[in-house]
Amino acid sequence: MEEIYGDNLAQNQSLAEKSAGINEKQNMSGFFSEIAQHFHIKDPDIRTYSPLTLAYIGDGIYDLVIRSIVVGRGNTRASQLHQHTSHLVKAHSQSQMMEYLLPKLTEEEADYYRRGRNAKSPTMAKNATVSDYRRATGFEALMGYLYLTDQTQRLLYLVDLGLAGLKQEEMM
Numbered sequence: 001m002e003e004i005y006g007d008n009l010a011q012n013q014s015l016a017e018k019s020a021g022i023n024e025k026q027n028m029s030g031f032f033s034e035i036a037q038h039f040h041i042k043d044p045d046i047r048t049y050s051p052l053t054l055a056y057i058g059d060g061i062y063d064l065v066i067r068s069i070v071v072g073r074g075n076t077r078a079s080q081l082h083q084h085t086s087h088l089v090k091a092h093s094q095s096q097m098m099e100y101l102l103p104k105l106t107e108e109e110a111d112y113y114r115r116g117r118n119a120k121s122p123t124m125a126k127n128a129t130v131s132d133y134r135r136a137t138g139f140e141a142l143m144g145y146l147y148l149t150d151q152t153q154r155l156l157y158l159v160d161l162g163l164a165g166l167k168q169e170e171m172m
Helices: 009-019 031-038 051-072 078-089 091-104 107-118 130-148 152-171
Strands: none
Touching: 031 130, 051 078, 051 107, 051 130, 051 152, 078 091, 091 107, 091 130, 091 152, 107 130, 130 152
């Protein structure tokens, strides 16, 4: 599992630092734009989306990123793929990642994180503390915001940075 964490951080750091605060719509189309164009979905007014809606799409996108990393590491049994993925997508891991990400967020990103963290959710995660669950919801809302605004490079950089933080945490 160790090889999953933060492998591309050094390679992507300069690109990601350049992309911090830059909306990718200015220079390239993102994954959401491709989907929206294909299915004739109008541009969302992200300011009107509830934090839980952002967390809903952010959860799916983060899961897709992690699954892509895990599968990209090599073909193996589905149970092993699930085990590696589950470890990284659980609320506790997302909460730990936020400790490393908060100082790196722009003001706008931090606002979306806080909105998600402070949202009143009707459900609770299994095997998660209330504080871990809230921070994880904030993380997912941030992922949703970045996805819906086509800031793919920034999203990937923050995931990579968070994974590097998890790796550092596990080595202690």
